[in-house]
Amino acid sequence: MVLKENSSTNGVYFSGGYLFKSGCFSENHIYKTEESDWLIADNNSDDTLSGTLYVDNLKYVYHGSSVTVYDGNKQGTFTQSELRAELNSQINSTTCE
Numbered sequence: 001m002v003l004k005e006n007s008s009t010n011g012v013y014f015s016g017g018y019l020f021k022s023g024c025f026s027e028n029h030i031y032k033t034e035e036s037d038w039l040i041a042d043n044n045s046d047d048t049l050s051g052t053l054y055v056d057n058l059k060y061v062y063h064g065s066s067v068t069v070y071d072g073n074k075q076g077t078f079t080q081s082e083l084r085a086e087l088n089s090q091i092n093s094t095t096c097e
Helices: 080-091
Strands: 002-006 011-022 025-033 039-041 048-055 058-063 066-071 074-079
Touching (some): 066 080, 074 080
Antiparallel strands (some): 011 039, 048 058, 066 074
16 A cells, blocks of 8 residues: 655545455455545544545545545445444444355
8 A cells, every 4th residue: 555645735645455354344445546636634523625535446535524426327425424434333243244
């Protein structure tokens, strides 16, 4: 995984693979930040203010506290809190499938 930071803009760039395993939860993904649209962190919260991130075949476009997820021709907009809650629910699940 390549991680670059731009301290003057709070920009973060990711490129590469990442494997995460916790209990029954296991995921392996390829990440790539849009070269011209790095992720910009909000120093006052867990949110990402802006930026575009590709995870496998999905595209995540951050705008304020919301993120629009694109999957081919389908898209949906969620709050970052909703996405974090769903991820935490999956990580903390004791049901292994």
